[in-house]
Amino acid sequence: MYAQMVKSDVPRVKGLDEMGPEERAFQERIDAGQKIEPKEWMPEGYRKTLIRQISQHANSEIVGQLPEGNWITRAPTLERKAILLAKVQDEAGHGLYLYCAAETLGVSRDELYEQLHSGKAKYSSIFNYPTLTWADIGAIGWLVDGAAIMNQVPLQRCSYGPYSRAMIRICKEESFHQRQGYDILMKMVKGTPAQKAMVQDALNRWWWPSLMMFGPSDEASVHSAQSMAWKIKQNSNDELRQKFVDQTVPQAEYLGLTIPDPELKWNENKGGYDFGEPDWNEFFEVIAGNGPCNAERLGARRKAWEDGVWFRDGLTAHAEKVSARSAAAAE
Amino acid sequence: MSSEWPLWEVFIRGQHGLNHRHVGSLHAADAEMAIHNARDVYTRRNEGVSIWVVRSADITASSPSEKGPLFEPSNSKVYRHPTFFDIPDEVGHM
Numbered sequence: 057m058y059a060q061m062v063k064s065d066v067p068r069v070k071g072l073d074e075m076g077p078e079e080r081a082f083q084e085r086i087d088a089g090q091k092i093e094p095k096e097w098m099p100e101g102y103r104k105t106l107i108r109q110i111s112q113h114a115n116s117e118i119v120g121q122l123p124e125g126n127w128i129t130r131a132p133t134l135e136r137k138a139i140l141l142a143k144v145q146d147e148a149g150h151g152l153y154l155y156c157a158a159e160t161l162g163v164s165r166d167e168l169y170e171q172l173h174s175g176k177a178k179y180s181s182i183f184n185y186p187t188l189t190w191a192d193i194g195a196i197g198w199l200v201d202g203a204a205i206m207n208q209v210p211l212q213r214c215s216y217g218p219y220s221r222a223m224i225r226i227c228k229e230e231s232f233h234q235r236q237g238y239d240i241l242m243k244m245v246k247g248t249p250a251q252k253a254m255v256q257d258a259l260n261r262w263w264w265p266s267l268m269m270f271g272p273s274d275e276a277s278v279h280s281a282q283s284m285a286w287k288i289k290q291n292s293n294d295e296l297r298q299k300f301v302d303q304t305v306p307q308a309e310y311l312g313l314t315i316p317d318p319e320l321k322w323n324e325n326k327g328g329y330d331f332g333e334p335d336w337n338e339f340f341e342v343i344a345g346n347g348p349c350n351a352e353r354l355g356a357r358r359k360a361w362e363d364g365v366w367f368r369d370g371l372t373a374h375a376e377k378v379s380a381r382s383a384a385a386a387e
Numbered sequence: 388m389s390s391e392w393p394l395w396e397v398f399i400r401g402q403h404g405l406n407h408r409h410v411g412s413l414h415a416a417d418a419e420m421a422i423h424n425a426r427d428v429y430t431r432r433n434e435g436v437s438i439w440v441v442r443s444a445d446i447t448a449s450s451p452s453e454k455g456p457l458f459e460p461s462n463s464k465v466y467r468h469p470t471f472f473d474i475p476d477e478v479g480h481m
């Protein structure tokens with residue numbers, strides 16, 4: 057999931073009878089499946105949690121461009137290059153849809169960037185791993201976009217109107233992302249033994265970090281319970297992870313690949329796979345900033361932002377000059 | 388320290404014959420740049436044949452707390468709907 061472990065600031069989930077009239081009316085609208093729109097009354101906790109969740113999501117789309125951008129100039133054919141460019145451009149678009157949804161909650165774009173650059177706001181742990189070979193680009197589309205879709209499809213029904221509408225746009229575009237990734241791998245596994253080994257190596261490195269995308273088990277988390285009551289989260293992390301594994305294993309088999317998990321086994325009773333536990337120590341290390349590429353990713357974002365100051369300022373100055381000139385001409 | 392570019396609301400006409408519809412917002416230094424950015428952000432898959440942009444600050448919106456007084460007056464005027472009137476079958480289509 058792109059938003060991992062979003063905190064909600066509430067000690068526990070309140071019952072309807074414990075709420076004041078405004079909050080109760082708000083909760084009843086959510087329970088009835090109505091959308092909440094900008095400027096309508098909402099509890100402060102709902103607003104803050106949503107800002108955190110949407111900004112983490114937006115930041116992930118933006119930072120997520122970096123590992124893939126690494127291969128644009130080295131794509132094996134002109135067609136693959138054009139496809140990857142379009143995919144990465146879509147991710148920029150996703151970030152922009154989401155930032156503007158967050159802004160409707162009263163936070164500015166500059167504040168959102170500032171929080172990303174200072175490390176206060178997070179982005180998904182997955183983008184702190186390196187893209188070492190062309191097969192990694194296939195694996196990211198297949199697994200990372202695949203896991204993102206798993207999480208984003210239910211978010212289309214989320215209670216906050218602008219977020220829900222952004223998710224609908226995003227989901228329409230994501231399926232291309234996953235397919236282009238899988239298509240890269242289908243081609244490579246039919247290639248030389250070295251190419252096929254490259255694909256298996258990419259799967260070995262991306263499998264566990266992809267499972268970590270859903271976040272640690274949250275069945276007992278008060279944050280998740282509150283987010284579910286507010287309908288800004290619909291499924292538990294474990295539910296989504298299970299769905300992802302069940303969907304992905306047959307796809308790996310089709311490619312003739314081995315999932316790097318000795319505990320992976322079909323469980324007839326539950327109608328799904330049993331699988332091993334990701335290394336959560338590694339996950340918390342990456343979240344805390346100690347993953348293989350954290351410094352590089354944030355460094356690239358900060359550099360882009362700082363190197364662009366003169367350009368943004370120049371365009372602002374030009375726009376002001378032009379409008380002053382046309383105001384003078386109108387007098 | 389630079390200041391943030393203003394926010395623009397984007398409206399797209401999806402096909403000939405349809406109204407422009409609000410699709411989202413973006414930041415741009417001026418109107419021309421807002422149109423170009425809107426093209427890249429909101430019409431990457433032929434979603435539009437025409438774009439409007441307007442400064443968000445220039446939009447006046449009804450307030451959510453006035454929803455009642457603003458829209459209730461039309462609730463009671465059921466005679467504005469054709470189904471309010473019973474016209475005998477013999478009269479034919481009307």
Ligand SMILES: [Fe+2]
Binds near residue numbers: 146147150226
């Ligand atoms: Fe995306």
Ligand SMILES: [Fe+2]
Binds near residue numbers: 120
């Ligand atoms: Fe993505």
Ligand SMILES: [Fe+2]
Binds near residue numbers: 201230233
């Ligand atoms: Fe994507």
